[in-house]
Amino acid sequence: MFKWLIIIHVIGATIWVGGHLLLALRYLPEALRDKNLELIKAFEKKFEIIGFPALIIQVITGVWMAITFYQVNFIDYSSAIAQAVGTKLILLLATILLAINVRFFVFPKLTPKNLWWLGLHIIAVTLIGICMLYLGVSIRFGGV
Numbered sequence: 001m002f003k004w005l006i007i008i009h010v011i012g013a014t015i016w017v018g019g020h021l022l023l024a025l026r027y028l029p030e031a032l033r034d035k036n037l038e039l040i041k042a043f044e045k046k047f048e049i050i051g052f053p054a055l056i057i058q059v060i061t062g063v064w065m066a067i068t069f070y071q072v073n074f075i076d077y078s079s080a081i082a083q084a085v086g087t088k089l090i091l092l093l094a095t096i097l098l099a100i101n102v103r104f105f106v107f108p109k110l111t112p113k114n115l116w117w118l119g120l121h122i123i124a125v126t127l128i129g130i131c132m133l134y135l136g137v138s139i140r141f142g143g144v
């Protein structure tokens with residue numbers, strides 16, 4: 001069972017981090033250069049259909065593994081593994097807040113002039129995703 005939870009968790013990680021790396025390294029520079037909002041909007045529209053379910057699956061499988069296999073109780077963060085899991089949850093919260101900001105405040109007012117502001121959000125979510133990946137791998141090595 002543990003093996004399958006890791007496999008599902010890692011597939012989710014490839015979708016979430018891979019999708020954001022593609023967006024940040026290929027689509028964003030092109031959109032900024034050409035001041036082309038549609039490029040990002042088209043990518044987001046296609047990506048959100050698999051990106052958000054992937055993130056939700058990350059949370060379910062991650063919390064499941066933390067409770068059942070690492071005995072993390074989400075109250076006591078004294079062990080290094082619990083700290084890595086707790087940090088992941090804080091980064092998850094940051095990701096959700098950034099996504100809400102983009103969806104409700106940045107996207108509706110997006111113009112070619114303020115595209116860089118969306119770009120900063122994309123870069124932040126990508127870097128946070130990489131940090132979550134680092135923390136995830138570190139769990140196997142006893143925590144951060």
Ligand code: HEM
Pocket residue numbers: 006009010012013016017055058059061062063065066070085086088089092129130132133134135136137139140
């Ligand atoms: C964008 C979100 C996330 C990414 C990219 C991510 C990525 C990863 C990666 C790459 C691993 C290593 C798997 C391995 O060692 O075989 C991992 C493990 C783990 N993650 Fe996540 N993770 C995310 C979210 C979460 C969340 C929200 C939780 C729960 C709080 C969580 C809990 C865990 C746990 C407990 C493990 C250890 C499994 C093991 O023994 O390998 N992850 N994660």
